[in-house]
Amino acid sequence: MSASIAHELNQPLAGIASNAGAGQRFIDRGNVDLQEIRELLADIGADARRASDVVRGIRGMIKKEQMGRQRINLNDIVTNVVHILSSDALLHWCELKTSLDTNLPMVEADPIQIQQVLINLVVNAFEAMPETPVSTREVEINTQQNADGAVRVTVRDYGVGISPETRSRLFSNSFRPSGRLEWGSPSLARIVEAHAGTIDAESAETEVHDSILPYR
Numbered sequence: 001m002s003a004s005i006a007h008e009l010n011q012p013l014a015g016i017a018s019n020a021g022a023g024q025r026f027i028d029r030g031n032v033d034l035q036e037i038r039e040l041l042a043d044i045g046a047d048a049r050r051a052s053d054v055v056r057g058i059r060g061m062i063k064k065e066q067m068g069r070q071r072i073n074l075n076d077i078v079t080n081v082v083h084i085l086s087s088d089a090l091l092h093w094c095e096l097k098t099s100l101d102t103n104l105p106m107v108e109a110d111p112i113q114i115q116q117v118l119i120n121l122v123v124n125a126f127e128a129m130p131e132t133p134v135s136t137r138e139v140e141i142n143t144q145q146n147a148d149g150a151v152r153v154t155v156r157d158y159g160v161g162i163s164p165e166t167r168s169r170l171f172s173n174s175f176r177p178s179g180r181l182e183w184g185s186p187s188l189a190r191i192v193e194a195h196a197g198t199i200d201a202e203s204a205e206t207e208v209h210d211s212i213l214p215y216r
């Protein structure tokens with residue numbers, strides 16, 4: 001377990017060190033390509049977030065006993081997630097918006113776990129939009145109450161979309177090669193299911209390939 005955590009931490013830290021070194025070399029060489037530097041910084045930001053996810057996961061495991069479930073308003077979690085990821089959004093040239101139902105009923109949930117789920121979904125959304133024109137590059141987190149009284153949170157991006165193949169496997173345990181510590185989507189499904197919830201992904205249909213048709 002600890003070897004696996006060390007490995008999960010080492011990868012992003014090595015990435016940060018190598019990208020920082022590359023950035024310094026670019027500058028020393030004198031021909032600074034700002035686009036290249038921007039991409040290096042985006043990679044560094046993503047790696048740093050990954051490392052902090054690992055640490056947060058460990059902290060989450062330790063804290064689990066103390067924290068546990070409590071009555072929370074999911075809007076507060078969303079607001080916190082936006083705060084945590086605001087610099088990540090800037091690095092991806094992405095607007096991070098919310099549309100919150102002000103009458104959302106409280107739910108019984110573990111705030112750290114739900115926050116973890118949302119962070120993962122939003123980061124996946126950022127990562128899905130490198131080809132999206134900056135003017136349409138946005139992620140919207142929406143909260144609402146379903147007709148059946150359940151609370152629903154959606155994270156929407158305007159990126160490449162998810163193929164039916166990926167969609168069917170995204171939240172299933174078979175997605176990851178075994179033996180790797182899992183912080184990705186299958187673990188999100190486990191958290192949500194432990195809260196008696198469901199999680200799924202949808203892709204907006206676009207008639208024209210290669211074009212992005214945002215609808216609101």
Ligand SMILES: Nc1ncnc2c1ncn2[C@@H]1O[C@H](COP(=O)(O)OP(=O)(O)OP(=O)(O)O)[C@@H](O)[C@H]1O
Binds near residue numbers: 120
């Ligand atoms: N919003 C999205 N749009 C398009 N593809 C997505 C989206 N979310 C997830 N995916 C696809 O599903 C894959 C699995 O996502 P998951 O979060 O489990 O792992 P990852 O993002 O590849 O790795 P990690 O989360 O550990 O950095 C992604 O690599 C991506 O191909």
Ligand SMILES: [Mg+2]
Binds near residue numbers: 120123124184
């Ligand atoms: Mg991910």
